[in-house]
Amino acid sequence: MQTEIIIAGFGGQGALFAGQVLAYAAMDSGHQVTWIPSYGPEMRGGTANCTVIIADEEIGSPLVLNPKAAIVLNLPSLDKYEPLVVPGGVLVVNTSLVNRTAQRTDIENVFIPVNEIAEELGNRRLLNMVALGALLAKLPVLSLDEVEKGLVDHLPERHKRLLEVNKLALHRGAEYALQAVT
């Protein structure tokens, strides 16, 4: 059994770091895990995505065609990954930047304005943690506590002052997802 999660957005939205937080938490909780980014000549302003696989046996391919879940932080990512999520999977859509609804009815869609929620928390760069919290509310592959611990242990030293607000962002995202009509 393994769970595959793709996190995709523009460069700068924190898609890769959100995946790393998940990967750290999975490792610290005793799971097998892989994190692999899309890498290319594009950096700022381009698209960025990563695939995280969490499993309890040796992981084969670090890439999958059809993930169990996807977080899409912008429209190009929604267009690309919405058709690929496995039936019964979870799709977290950032409605702050996406102006259309999702088409799939055989997956669980979570529509959440992560930019606005992050801004309410005082730092729009928290949007990735809001989205991650929303995902974990619907896909409990790890508990919020485990992911929080991942943040505590692996948030770079220079960002440690942002630890509490990052935790808050995770919880705010989770609360929103559980309350939202999906």
Added chain:
Amino acid sequence: MSKELLKGNIAMAEAAVRAGVEAYFGYPITPQTELLEWMSERLPALGRTFLQAESEVAAINMLYGAACTGARVMISSSSPGISLMMEGLSYIAGTEVPVVLIDVMRGGPGLGNIAPSQGDYNQIVHGGGHGDYHPIVLAPSSVQEAIDLTVLAFDLAEKYRSIVFVVADGNIGQMMEPAELPPMRPVRTEYPDWAVRGSMGQARHFLSSIYIEPKDEEVANYRMMQVWKRVQENEIRYQEYYLDDAEITVVGFGTAGRIALSAVRNARLQGVKAGLFRPISLNPFPIDELEKISQHTKKLLVVEMNTGQMLNDVQRAVKGKIPIDFYARLGGIVPFPDEILAEILRINQEEIPLEGDPRQRWMKRFAPVINWKN
């Protein structure tokens, strides 16, 4: 020691540091630049040598010179950069000095792209530089294995006074996985007898790849083959998965191998008796082991991220005893497990001919995948 979440490139660099590398030479190239970057910070801080040369040609010749002092030395690059090093590499082979090289392969030929590929197999495994020599070539498929093989590479290089390659690809270089680094070994203070380190008051040492008299070169070539025979006898490495009762055995190395593992597991879930043979030492290649497998499995599927370069070595091992099919993605495209699973399921249903070229059959099946029009 505990596990850390490590990126492949950085893991290989730190593994080399802990294996006691004394000098690193290089020139930046994607997708291995993090390796060089890590070395640029670590080695000077430890009082060791990091040198970014003006080109790959310069870097390999610096490596050559440093290797002649008996120091633990290494270089890393990606495909086009490795091509530039081939002349120097041949001189290193001819001088019989130990070096470690890491090639994080990318799409080619030519400038190609920076995506993961296995297109350098023939260049690295079957030569590259001119003349008659055999490098040891190790292919990791995970971050942990990349660490372990980098450490092993130094030991093998010195044991056999040989070139040792670790061949990864962009996937392994960029991927993060939990892995454990080895403890820091002290940099050694004694050097081998043959090393050229100044001869004040000692017998003069001389290292060169020049043998003007063909009869001397012949002896040198024969000596290198004697060493290679010992390597072949002692340094075969591979990993087997689900082979006990496998009727279809997939053969793949590095990234292609681990992707095939996912496909093999899914095939098993569908009741197909599939297994995986993953060569770790590409040179020496596990010929005898594959031959043994061909005695109790019914069909082989070779999977690569190139047009079938290892396939030739597999055919050499199997000697036409059982049918082989082939599947590949090219030019920096990485196969999904689903593609390999489809091949396993097809092979399970269809008869594969013993004769004919597996590569030609694959080309026919593959044409629609890339919308190829004749």
